[in-house]
Amino acid sequence: MATPNERDRFELTSLDEVKRRRTLTFDFRHPRFGLHEIALFWDGEGVYALDNACPHMFGALSDGMVRRGEVHCPLHGAQFDLRTGKCIDLYTIDVAAYAVEVRDGMVWVTAPGETRA
Numbered sequence: 592m593a594t595p596n597e598r599d600r601f602e603l604t605s606l607d608e609v610k611r612r613r614t615l616t617f618d619f620r621h622p623r624f625g626l627h628e629i630a631l632f633w634d635g636e637g638v639y640a641l642d643n644a645c646p647h648m649f650g651a652l653s654d655g656m657v658r659r660g661e662v663h664c665p666l667h668g669a670q671f672d673l674r675t676g677k678c679i680d681l682y683t684i685d686v687a688a689y690a691v692e693v694r695d696g697m698v699w700v701t702a703p704g705e706t707r708a
């Protein structure tokens with residue numbers, strides 16, 4: 592896998608906005624898989640980014656219940672680690688997780704090869 596460069600990093604919103612709304616979604620275009628959403632989550636301690644579509648039946652994880660370090664799919668309850676995207680309860684497969692950094696109060700996500708849609 593290629594090392595991500597500055598073109599792969601996207602400034603999405605302010606940390607204050609993520610804290611206020613707790614989840615936010617952004618449209619991206621993957622070079623192979625096309626349009627999809629990346630969701631930001633605030634769990635009270637940190638900000639995380641996952642693909643918004645649950646791999647089971649595409650429930651919107653941004654509508655799910657966020658607990659410390661995890662989100663629960665709103666449709667059938669699959670539990671995902673917010674840091675890694677791993678499906679904690681093995682209900683389904685893992686979801687893509689994206690590197691997040693906060694620079695000067697703004698949230699940046701690394702999505703290699705993708706573009707904003």
Ligand code: FES
Nearest residue numbers: 645648650664667
């Ligand atoms: S759609 Fe997420 S657990 Fe079924």
